[in-house]
Amino acid sequence: MELHLKRSPPPVPVTVNGVVIPAAAIAAEAQNHPVPKGRPGWAWGAAARALALREVLLQEAKACRIAPAPMELVAGQWETEEESLIRQLLESVIVPPAANEMRLRSIYENAPDRFRGPSLFEAAHILFAAPPGDATARATAQARAAKVLMELRSAPHRFAALAADHSDCPSRTNGGHLGQLASGDTVTEFETALIGMEEGAISEEPVESRYGFHLIRLDARALGEVLPFAAVLPRLREAQEKTDWVRASRAYVEQLAARAHVTGIDLAEAPWTEVKKTA
Incomplete structure (x- = not known):
């Protein structure tokens, strides 16, 4: 057959x-x-x-x-x-x-907060480092960050101590303090989190960046002034x-x-x- x-x-x-x-x-x-x-x-x-x-x-x-x-x-x-x-x-x-100036003015006037001068931040963080291409390391870092965040929610006053114990950033020796930061000093994900936080607050979830995961505390913020249309045109x-x-x-x-x-x-x-x- x-x-x-x-x-x-x-x-x-x-x-x-x-x-x-x-x-x-x-x-x-x-x-x-x-x-x-x-x-x-x-x-x-x-x-x-x-x-x-x-x-x-x-x-x-x-x-x-x-x-x-x-x-x-x-x-x-x-x-x-x-x-x-x-x-x-x-x-x-x-x-x-050619770009239509009236159209561009409409974009500006509909969202003027997008066009501010440099902002200043006082912040601290706890970094759980992981390479961007290592899925296993990033999952581990995220889990570590989530566990420490649970401790912070019940004891926010321990931020400096937890930074000293867990952070992979040299700032751990200073309680996680990063000093004064200006717009552009940090990666976009980190700065976006700072802009969306209230002063004195700790990030509600770990913030992911190319460096790993961050628990962020915003101590103070001074938003830059809205720039005039001519400056952003x-x-x-x-x-x-x-x-x-x-x-x-x-x-x-x-x-x-x-x-x-x-x-x-x-x-x-x-x-x-x-x-x-x-x-």
Whole structure:
């Protein structure tokens, strides 16, 4: 009796207008796409789409007879020729509208608290350190922080003693005191927590940052003054121009991809990767 095993058909190669994207290149690119939990194969698909879109742009640059002219990004670091071609192509076709000052004034007036000068804080913390990529260490640090927080809720006056016993920050020798902090002195997550706390309060939950988990006590705060519209207009204009540029670049890439003959991957399967504007 013969057994006939059903074989899966070979995978369709990823091509763009007949140009093959090598499987090895996709595998290498996949390392740059972290896999969401429970979605095996996602990184490969994301990498294939990214390389296919890149090939679409490079083919269009060639069709437009653009010659590579790499620019220096930072001292001693230059674009590759392919990066140069894509940048020049986008610069040649994308002209977003000028920012509307009335629209920017409306954004400012609807949320003036977003546009303050530097604030000052007096704070203390207990740090439970863990590397950002170590899930086990971070879970352990969070559990340690939660346990100490339970002690603080019943005995907030023991903050300095608990900092000395548990904190992984050198400030433990000073009861966790960090001294006077200004806006920008700490990571965003830490400063956001400070802004949202009442003076004299201890954070209700451990605050996560790239360094680990923090239990924070806010001793004093002096919020900066709301800046006048004229002072924040350049920042608002720059932010709006970048947003408009990204929107226009996405629409342009979608048009190019719709005209391209692509096999092995569906470029409409997932959200488009935003094209970053070169500073």
